[in-house]
Amino acid sequence: QQQVKQSPQSLIVQKGGISIINCAYENTAFDYFPWYQQFPGKGPALLIAIRPDVSEKKEGRFTISFNKSAKQFSLHIMDSQPGDSATYFCAATPGWGSTLGRLYFGRGTQLTVWP
Amino acid sequence: KAGVTQTPRYLIKTRGQQVTLSCSPISGHRSVSWYQQTPGQGLQFLFEYFSETQRNKGNFPGRFSGRQFSNSRSEMNVSTLELGDSALYLCASSPRGFEEQFFGPGTRLTVL
Numbered sequence: 001q002q003q004v005k006q007s008p009q010s011l012i013v014q015k016g017g018i019s020i021i022n023c024a025y026e027n028t029a030f031d032y033f034p035w036y037q038q039f040p041g042k043g044p045a046l047l048i049a050i051r052p053d054v055s056e057k058k059e060g061r062f063t064i065s066f067n068k069s070a071k072q073f074s075l076h077i078m079d080s081q082p083g084d085s086a087t088y089f090c091a092a093t094p095g096w097g098s099t100l101g102r103l104y105f106g107r108g109t110q111l112t113v114w115p
Numbered sequence: 116k117a118g119v120t121q122t123p124r125y126l127i128k129t130r131g132q133q134v135t136l137s138c139s140p141i142s143g144h145r146s147v148s149w150y151q152q153t154p155g156q157g158l159q160f161l162f163e164y165f166s167e168t169q170r171n172k173g174n175f176p177g178r179f180s181g182r183q184f185s186n187s188r189s190e191m192n193v194s195t196l197e198l199g200d201s202a203l204y205l206c207a208s209s210p211r212g213f214e215e216q217f218f219g220p221g222t223r224l225t226v227l
Contacts, residue, residue, distance in 0.1 A: 034215060089158065095213045102148065
């Protein structure tokens, strides 16, 4: 079963707009929540990550919002640029237990930013 | 620091053959994970190695195997290739497995 659910599947945003991608999870053992950006023909690149002890983390134009009680987290891309057009994956991994070292990925969001 | 490297970058094989893919992690990283990426199934976890030991394994048949060497380099092997094994195979390295994972560029495997 899909342990991390991601939406939307695709997103079209105008240049300068805000892109928002949402993810939800059920497993309370998840302790680390990264976002990856992937361009065609490349491996996923780590963009930003958060742990459940903070509700928000910002790095440049990228912000993760985290709601522990709702088991949801989201990526906000401010002032979206055409160069941000890529596939974005949310993921989660536990900090302990038998599945240590395993990332559980969402299905991905294809973001297109129109110039 | 150099990033994660994977060789070869592209492979074309026929059904029934076997293939070995290689991954060199970031220096100092002891955890290496392998993932299969396909348009239909997304990113699926194959297995993870830490200090030469397989720590956990995803839901793939026994045709998929791996190993890790004392220098943390890892290989994965797929025997008796099937058409459905065509995918991008990614490896990721991490210091200990429960922190950030950094991905290599992948090996694109095509099975004819």
